[in-house]
Amino acid sequence: MAANPMTQFEVYRIGPEIKVGAFDISFTNASLFMVISSLAILVIFNLGSKKNSLLPNKIQLLAELSYTFVSKMISDTAGSKAKPYFSFIFSLFMFVLFCNMFGMIPYTFTVTSHIIVTFVLAAFIFIGVTIIGFIKHGIGYLKLFVPSGVPIVLLPLIVVIEIISYLSRPISLSVRLFANMMAGHTMMKVFGGFVISLGVVGGWLPLSFSVALTGLEILVAFLQAYVFAILTCIYLNDALNLHH
Amino acid sequence: MVKKIFFQLIFFNLFFLKEVFAAESGGMPQLNPEFWISQIFWLTLTFGILYIVLSKLILPKISANLELRKSQIQENIEAAEKQRESSEAKLKEYDDIISKSKLEANNIFKEAREAVLKEINVKKETLDKQIDEEIKKVEQEINLLRKGASEKINKIAIETTSELLVKLIGTEVNNSSISAIVDDLSKRNGDKYYGN
Numbered sequence: 393m394a395a396n397p398m399t400q401f402e403v404y405r406i407g408p409e410i411k412v413g414a415f416d417i418s419f420t421n422a423s424l425f426m427v428i429s430s431l432a433i434l435v436i437f438n439l440g441s442k443k444n445s446l447l448p449n450k451i452q453l454l455a456e457l458s459y460t461f462v463s464k465m466i467s468d469t470a471g472s473k474a475k476p477y478f479s480f481i482f483s484l485f486m487f488v489l490f491c492n493m494f495g496m497i498p499y500t501f502t503v504t505s506h507i508i509v510t511f512v513l514a515a516f517i518f519i520g521v522t523i524i525g526f527i528k529h530g531i532g533y534l535k536l537f538v539p540s541g542v543p544i545v546l547l548p549l550i551v552v553i554e555i556i557s558y559l560s561r562p563i564s565l566s567v568r569l570f571a572n573m574m575a576g577h578t579m580m581k582v583f584g585g586f587v588i589s590l591g592v593v594g595g596w597l598p599l600s601f602s603v604a605l606t607g608l609e610i611l612v613a614f615l616q617a618y619v620f621a622i623l624t625c626i627y628l629n630d631a632l633n634l635h636h
Numbered sequence: 637m638v639k640k641i642f643f644q645l646i647f648f649n650l651f652f653l654k655e656v657f658a659a660e661s662g663g664m665p666q667l668n669p670e671f672w673i674s675q676i677f678w679l680t681l682t683f684g685i686l687y688i689v690l691s692k693l694i695l696p697k698i699s700a701n702l703e704l705r706k707s708q709i710q711e712n713i714e715a716a717e718k719q720r721e722s723s724e725a726k727l728k729e730y731d732d733i734i735s736k737s738k739l740e741a742n743n744i745f746k747e748a749r750e751a752v753l754k755e756i757n758v759k760k761e762t763l764d765k766q767i768d769e770e771i772k773k774v775e776q777e778i779n780l781l782r783k784g785a786s787e788k789i790n791k792i793a794i795e796t797t798s799e800l801l802v803k804l805i806g807t808e809v810n811n812s813s814i815s816a817i818v819d820d821l822s823k824r825n826g827d828k829y830y831g832n
Contacts, residue, residue, distance in 0.1 A: 401665040403675070415673045422671065423678035430686040437690065441697035444704060452701075459698045479691030486690075487683055508672045509679050574666065 397581035401505055401574065421501045422509070429490035429503065437486075458486070462621070469622060470629035477628060484513065485621035492573060492613035496606070504616075505573035507566060514566035517624050525631035536630060565623055572616045576609040786822065793818045 405418045440455025448456060462482045466474050474481075488504055495502025503509055525533040537554040538547070583605060586598035794815045801809045 398663060398665060403665060403668075403671040405671075415677070416671070417674045417677040418671070419678070420671050420674055422675050423682075426678050426682040430682040433686060434689055434694070437694045437698070441694050441701060444701040446705060446708060455698055456702060459695070459702065479695050480687060482695060483683065483687040483690050487686060503679075506666050506675060508666070508669075508675050512676050512679055513683075570666070 397578045397585065400501075400577060400581055403501075403506070422503055422506065425491065425494055425501045425503050429487060429494055432494075433483075433486045433490050458482075465618075465622060466625050469625040471633060473632040474625065474628050481621055481624055481628075484517075484624060485617055488513075488569065488620050489614065489617035492617055493610070495573065495577065496610055496613055502573050502577055504569055505577055507570045510566035510570040511562065513620075514562040517565065517627065518562035521624075521627045521631045524628070525634075528632060529634055533631070533634065535634060561627060565620065569616050569620050572612055576605070576612055580605050580609060790815070790818050790822055793822075 403420045403422050405420055406424055407419050409416065410418045436451065437455050437458075440451045440453075443449075443452065445452070459482070462485055463478060466478055466481055470477075491503040494500055495505065522533075525536070529535075537551050537558065539550060539554070542550050580602060583598045583602040587595040587602060590598065794811060797814050797818065798809060798811060801807065801814075
């Protein structure tokens with residue numbers, strides 16, 4: 393197991409094979425951790441919203457702090473117009489955060505270390521934001537690709553660059569999260585393998601590295617969820633308030 | 637950019653070229669499309685349920701809780717402000733009452749003092765009058781007594797002189813002659829005796 397640090401990302405079927413038509417939708421370890429993360433979020437926030445005391449208890453405080461944190465993040469980046477999308481961005485942030493954090497527990501599976509998962513999320517955001525942009529501004533949304541104050545000579549080039557950068561948004565968004573998670577977990581696995589292979593004599597250095605990396609990875613897990621959510625807010629901001 | 641196109645290609649090829657990629661991506665399990673559909677399905681399902689439950693049930697509750705707390709705190713602050721104002725008003729009232737009663741007490745004290753002083757003055761005056769009258773009466777009496785005294789002394793002197801003459805010489809002397817001598821003496825030495 394220690395030989396290949398990539399085995400931790402392997403998806404395997406739990407239970408029977410489920411097929412709908414030509415598609416295999418079997419319940420896998422990835423599905424299991426999606427369910428666990430969602431359930432954990434629901435349980436925590438349900439507990440945190442059950443009672444309303446003037447002096448909140450710990451779990452209520454946690455729920456309310458998360459609420460105000462995300463709400464402030466949205467209003468800071470996308471303004472007050474983004475309020476209807478609060479629930480979605482909150483769910484997104486919490487889902488990515490919990491998936492990342494559950495991945496930090498040994499012997500678990502990191503859902504967000506799979507490009508397909510992050511790409512589906514990013515593609516959904518990209519398509520949704522584009523639709524919102526066209527609904528809000530009609531064909532005028534295309535002005536997003538024409539920045540103001542650019543010399544006419546440069547305009548064709550700028551427009552092409554803008555369109556490419558716009559279209560690459562879902563890819564950059566998904567690859568950022570996926571690559572961060574995968575790289576971090578692979579590195580931890582590699583250092584863990586060094587500890588085993590160097591044994592009692594030389595294993596202390598990679599062990600201390602591993603400990604430090606765990607701290608770093610927890611930070612990265614939070615940071616990447618935050619970045620994912622805040623970039624969604626920024627894209628939403630472009631769609632809602634056409635600034636260009 | 638090449639990397640991005642690479643991933644895009646992977647994604648769009650998934651539906652057509654399953655077997656090709658399954659063979660090629662031995663190193664990275666992420667690029668094995670065997671369970672991609674399953675992952676997409678379960679992601680949609682779990683995230684969908686998470687989103688629906690959060691947005692319909694939990695987040696409105698949290699938001700309501702926060703609003704309620706905010707308004708409650710605001711109310712409490714307002715109530716506190718009101719109470720502070722009323723207490724300030726009461727304090728003012730109290731101060732007013734105190735200063736008023738102080739003034740009143742001062743007035744009462746002054747009035748009482750004046751009344752007492754007046755009474756004392758009146759009593760003093762009447763007493764003074766009484767004393768003056770008594771003194772006058774006594775003086776009159778003394779004057780009367782003084783006036784009567786010389787005659788009486790003269791009489792006593794005449795009688796004692798006649799008695800003495802009788803005892804010493806054995807002859808009776810006419811009282812009128814003695815009285816003439818006494819009168820004469822008293823006129824000469826009256827000043828010495830009575831100090832007028």
